[in-house]
Amino acid sequence: MHLPQLSGNGWLHAWLYLMVATGIVTGIGSGFFRARKIQPNGFKWAILRHEVLFATITIFITAAILGFLNRQLIAHGIIRFRHTPARWWMLAIEYIAYFFLFDTWFYWLHRWMHNEPIYRWVHKLHHKSTSPNLLTTLSVSPIESVINGGFVPLFLSLFSVHDVVVGLIVQTNIVMGLYVHSGHEFLPRWWNRSWASKWFISATFHDQHHRYFTGNFGGYTTIWDRICGTMRPRFEGDFLKVKDRLRGADGPHGAAPAT
Ligand SMILES: [Zn+2]
Numbered sequence: 001m002h003l004p005q006l007s008g009n010g011w012l013h014a015w016l017y018l019m020v021a022t023g024i025v026t027g028i029g030s031g032f033f034r035a036r037k038i039q040p041n042g043f044k045w046a047i048l049r050h051e052v053l054f055a056t057i058t059i060f061i062t063a064a065i066l067g068f069l070n071r072q073l074i075a076h077g078i079i080r081f082r083h084t085p086a087r088w089w090m091l092a093i094e095y096i097a098y099f100f101l102f103d104t105w106f107y108w109l110h111r112w113m114h115n116e117p118i119y120r121w122v123h124k125l126h127h128k129s130t131s132p133n134l135l136t137t138l139s140v141s142p143i144e145s146v147i148n149g150g151f152v153p154l155f156l157s158l159f160s161v162h163d164v165v166v167g168l169i170v171q172t173n174i175v176m177g178l179y180v181h182s183g184h185e186f187l188p189r190w191w192n193r194s195w196a197s198k199w200f201i202s203a204t205f206h207d208q209h210h211r212y213f214t215g216n217f218g219g220y221t222t223i224w225d226r227i228c229g230t231m232r233p234r235f236e237g238d239f240l241k242v243k244d245r246l247r248g249a250d251g252p253h254g255a256a257p258a259t
């Protein structure tokens, strides 16, 4: 049998993809994902068709606009990258600054987009999905996508960060977007009870925003929602209900109805 020619790195990537694919298939087959679904009966074909259509349109328009903007800013020397090596704490400061500044940007603009007429014109398209899935991440108006994604060139124009941090920023943006729309709760039951972790968003937090349309506006953290009193009062209780379903009827907290 003729094996494809791959470098050591190529084989490592192929091995990682195989592990992830095996994990996903095993997770589906064993019911691992089903048990962690936040809204077990939320799937609708009509919504999926809407998401496929708008995700496709948005990804092309956003890539074109932000790609052009980034190239221009780099060409004119407004975005300049520092090259590693750098001290680890310097990289940490740059990354943490991005994380909390983007969270602030997202919270306030997202909250603003819930006002009429901007809601009807722009943000409503994303809220067509009342039970989010991975595709919901991209199913947004191109205007909203450019507003959210535009933070990265703005941040990079204001602060000259190291190239390795830019890679982390882009990956964080993608992973967090997919994670909060995953429709599954993977975090442990104690997440919102711990003083350290309760400030960070969970999939249930954003899932509730889609289900009820109001409250829980944060993108990475719950900080602004807690400060401004916009966190849904039933968020923590509903999070526990999702986790209780995992424990079954004999669990210490009893089973909650699959809502
Ligand atoms: Zn919203």
Ligand SMILES: [Zn+2]
Pocket: 126, 132, 136, 181, 206, 210
């Ligand atoms: Zn969303």
